Amino acid sequence: MARPKKGEFQKTDSPFKQLRLAAGLSQEDLVRIMGVSVSSISRWERGEAEPTMTVYQMKAFCRAVNKTLEDLPDSLLAPQLTMQKEECKQR
DSSP states (O other), rough: OOOOOOOOOOSOOOHHHHHHHTTTTTHHHHOOOOOOOOHHHHHHHTTTEEEEEEEEHHHHHHHHHEEEHHOOOGGGGOOOHHHHHHHHOOO
């Protein structure tokens, strides 16, 4: 698959990548914002690893993509956070 030109939206199945691209961020931008390695972000986007983030990193990601924790797809959340999110919805 050819690389998209700068500013061109690339089709992807990764919700993490979709949020990053929609926010106009590069992987390097998220490295600086979240304090994770570019290889981690790349693996998350390719589906080779589940996103594992600290609370600080999750908050930084939410701010960067202008979303709340409740707005994030469950696939980006640890199982404990998914359960807490569901409990909050039921209240």
